[in-house]
Amino acid sequence: MFARGVRDLVKKQWVRIVDELKLSGGLPVPELQRRLGGSYMGIKDQCEALRKRGYLETWRIPRKGIGRPEIMYRLTEKASCLFPDAGGGLSVALLDAARHLFGDTAPERMLLQHFQKLREDWQPKISKAKSLVEKATLLSALREKEGCFGRCKYDPDQGFRIEEYHHPLQPIFDLYPNAIQFELRMMEELLGSKVIRREVPGGRGGPARVDYEVATLGVRAD
Incomplete structure (x- = not known):
């Protein structure tokens, strides 16, 4: 934050x-x-x-x-x-310019490359962790340095998850929803585990958030 x-x-x-x-x-x-x-x-x-x-x-x-x-x-x-927003309007404008210059698929290719680069940068750090919980906790800390804001949670019923309340790329995700899957794939490759992404709407119970549930640490796989 x-x-x-x-x-x-x-x-x-x-x-x-x-x-x-x-x-x-x-x-x-x-x-x-x-x-x-x-x-x-x-x-x-x-x-x-x-x-x-x-x-x-x-x-x-x-x-x-x-x-x-x-x-x-x-x-x-x-x-x-x-809360950081990754340049907001500028990032969106650059992706839109790339679409006009290089075709409709250019923005998503750029976003895919972005997450692939993050995976390459983070893999050496995460690979040093001794357990999946350590890997997920370290991944959450690395994401926070990129501007995300969240917390790691564990309970017997729902297992281990990263709860995120802010993501600097959300304006980009709104325009290019396939980028959500690029990010999710990156997280799964880093952790070596299936990750289930759930959007939790805001309400009287608290603000809206996104949960990333690590499937092999006790969460439901529906």
Whole structure:
């Protein structure tokens, strides 16, 4: 998360708050305090500082029992600038120019080459891992350096997965959906395992995300 260098220029507590709100979709101060530590007023003051700068907003939800509605903090649209987007419009414009110059298949050929190059660059690093869990965890860390934002998760029912909440190439995936399969193939080749990609819509349970489930670590294979 955050464009390179930005993390070093802002308050660490701000970064941690934004991280948690990106992952959760929204939290009250007591839950942020439980996850991050520190004092209630310290967390609230930091949230208010981010709200005044336009990066957070609040909304109220009714409590299940008696009491005032609970105040929740969540990221605003302005906060999206904190997450890298791979050049956004420029990348799309370059792919469109390649299509005009070299034919309709040129953009997808370029994207395929991009993921093949990533596989070649990452293979020596991932091959040093001693287990599939280590490989998947290392792959997630490498993807984060490329601008993705996610977390590795494991539970007995669903197995091991990488949950991603931001991908810098999403605008490109929207225009060239075959590139999603190029990326998935790269991940499977690096891990030596089938990977199941699932899009999880956002809602009251949290923000939208994409799950990459490693099939040989206990996930369902439907």
